[in-house]
Amino acid sequence: MEKLPNSEVRNKILQAAQELFLAQGVSHVSMRKIATCIGYSPTTIYLYFENKRDLLSALIQDYYSDFIMQAEEVMQAQDVCPKASLRAYMMLFVHNGLSKPDYYKLMVQLFEAGESYDNSGSHGQQVYSHLKILVERCIAAKLVCVPNPNIAVQAIWTVVFGLTTLLTIRSGFIWKEHEVLVNHTIDTFLNGLFINTNKEQ
Amino acid sequence: MEKLPNSEVRNKILQAAQELFLAQGVSHVSMRKIATCIGYSPTTIYLYFENKRDLLSALIQDYYSDFIMQAEEVMQAQDVCPKASLRAYMMLFVHNGLSKPDYYKLMVQLFEAGESYDNSGSHGQQVYSHLKILVERCIAAKLVCVPNPNIAVQAIWTVVFGLTTLLTIRSGFIWKEHEVLVNHTIDTFLNGLFINTNKEQ
């Protein structure tokens, strides 16, 4: 039951699925719809992807890879103040989600539906290790004092996750000025995290 | 097409739906399953609820009402320090979600799937106005200085939302000690928010 390798058809499927998913939402797009959209029978899709979830997963892989590439750039900038790096990373995370809200939604849907955190889990762990390095740089520079860097990382994660998810999912709510809210939330949190150094100023 | 009023059958449906939804997840429970579980035909459910979504919505209404009741208590405690009240409210929000993770998941699913924020929207707005009152009390007590209370409210919202959602949805991740993470995240954020007063200490 080996899946067929990359091919023109496979790419057509991915492209059609992407367009339809983003236009109508994952749950409103059936395998048949995708198939007829590209002029193939529904079963053809199963030659290239195990199932609908796998197809969605492949799509998100691309989105996530994009983010990781940008994230690596932030990580490279060693000369910048660690606090600024951390802030830049958080901003990147949020803006990446906000610039592709539907993709971010798909991602959340995926690991919400998924019992385990399959492929995208490795990406998640990469973000985690990025954040941990950034936090440890801050600790090394004596900019911040936390008992356990993991706790700090997880707190940071919840903040950027909360921002991105709420702004993408409930975009119709009140948040008119995304930029203002994002800045204020991140800065307030970082102020709290770096309070030890702020006091001395 | 008026729906039948409250009745023994209606309650049986609600109870069965609750058990099944929480045990197997909303998407894995069909109307037929619920029906056979209580020994009725599937169509009977449609005499009491418009559709599956409506049934889910009714279930969540109960969960949310529970929270609002507890929240009112926090709001009543006028003699407590406003900062402590705000912290208590945030804690309540998170703990409420964590104590009924599946319900919280249902809630997120509901307003994720829903184009508009229907019934549960009014509850959401109630939380919003609660938070706004709490923030304004802090401002009045000169404990905090923010340009616009709405921004602060929304920042607070994103933090508690992020914490609760991430801990319920990705409970299998790393967060071993929920309590530690919740405390650290909320306190870090509040430290940032109340930084003006902390400086003077």
Added chain:
DNA sequence: CGGCAAACTTAACACTGTTAAGTGAGGTAC
């Protein structure tokens, strides 16, 4: 030409949410 493998399709299974139409019991009116 025979055989074979790759790419694709047909037809079906076992489901899903939802609805139009039908059934039977209980009570009321004459």
Added chain:
DNA sequence: GTACCTCACTTAACAGTGTTAAGTTTGCCG
């Protein structure tokens, strides 16, 4: 006492879903 009517419920079906076993076409190789 029978006709009627309403309420609570069921039967049977529609139109769709993800997914798969089996069958078909096409082109290549010996």
